Amino acid sequence: MSKGQQQTLKRTCVDGLPHIGLFLTVISSFMYSICSLLVKMLTDVTFLEMCVVRHGSVAVLTLLPLVHRGHLPFPKGYRLPLLLLGVVTTLALSLQYYSFKHVPLADASVIVFATPVFGVIFAFIFLGEKCSFFHFIMILITMTGIVFIARPQFIFKSQFHHYTGQTWWGIWAAFLSTLFSALSLVLVRKIKDLHYSAVMFGSMVTALIITCFFALYEGQLCTPQNPKDRIILLAFGIFSFISVLCNTKALQIEEVGLVSITRTTAVVFSFIWQTVFFQEYPDLLTLVGSLLVVSCVVLIGLYKWVNSLSPTSSTRQALACLISQTKEHHPIPAGKLCRMRDQGE
Structure with missing residues (x-):
């Protein structure tokens, strides 16, 4: 067996595991929550500097597998998607920061973590991925859990009169950030055939150039004077690389809808760090919300397991309710659509 065939077989075995994509997504969410914790610990570093460190660290650490595999950083046929991915990633992070700065954190979090809703919709429209009753139920339960954890003021306390014009701009920024985040998931899934190192390097270099320019x-690009901030930034870059790597691989293996729903486990991890490091203990609503989010991840894992069973399996038939209403959208080519119209179909 040739070396190329061995690599193909190895990739097929790994990617074919029914839960590997969800497992990588949970790891990515865990690393993302650690990055959020490190950001809170930074005392003298601006958001633009953090973005430069994030994008630069991912790009540099991706160079080794990129060179080892012999891949081009911007291969022909993938240049436009990689450039778009870099731009969309930059916009999503920038708008998210703006919303966190001008909107209460709980309110902004509910909007930002609504990514699964748009992830499923965009994947159905642009990728033709499955869209079932199960997906929508999982989205509903997940969003309910996030609302219980974050408890935004506009739901639990009717304080609209306290919102200023700048606050409403922040809410719109959070909403746009959610759209761009969902689009980034779709773009990564769209170029799933490209090696993960080329995807990460091309998109991060684009994002790094844009962020460095701004x-x-x-005038916000300088080395932090505090030694503690330098160490935290170094750890931040490494954990960001692991998070992006696992998220990219997960999207190359798994559907956007299931990945985007599973990513919301970052909310639960963040709540754990909040308890451990800041002694902010949860109440009943927070515990219920965390339980709902975790339950969705377990149910998604069950969904994947049922789909991986043989069609004649008694277990699959007993749990057929999970997959019985699955529908798949297939975009009709323009030429075929015209022929169907001419034939009166």
Whole structure:
């Protein structure tokens, strides 16, 4: 067996595991929550500087597998999607920061973590992925859990009159951030055949160039004076790389809808760090919300397991309710659509 055939067989065995994509997503969410914790610990670093460190660390650490595999950083046929992915990633992070700065954190979190809703919709429209009753139930339960954890003011306390014009701009920024985050998931899934190192390097270099331009323009690109901040930034870059790597691999293996729902486990991890490091203990609603989010991840794992069983399996038939209403959208090519119209179909 040739070396190329061995690599193909190895990738097929790994990617064919029914739960590997969800497992990688949970790891990505865990690393993302650690990055959020490290950001809170930074005392003298601006958001643009953190973005430069994030994008730069991912790009540099991706160079080794990129060179080892002999892949081009911007291969022909994938240049436009990689450029778009870099731009969309930059916009999503920037708008998310703006919303966290001008909107109460709980309110902004509910909007930002609504990514699964748009992830499923965009994947159905642009990728033709499955869209079933099960997906929508999982979205509903997940969003309910997030609302219980975050408890936004506009739901639990009717405080609209306290919102200023700048606050409403922040709410719109959070909403746009959610759209761009969902689009980034779809773009990564769209180029799933490209090696993960090329996907990460191409998109991160694009994002790094854009972020460096604005950081230099604002005069916010300098080395932190506090030694503690330097160590935290180093750890932040490493954990960001692991998070992006696992998320990219997960999207190359698994559907956007299931990945985006599973990513919401970051909310539960963040609540754990909040308890451990900041002594902010949960109440009943927080515990119920966390239980709902975790339950969705367990049910998604069960969904994947049922789909991986043989069609004649008694277990699959007993749990057929999970997959009985699955529908798949297949976009009709323009030429075929015209022929169908001419034939009166």
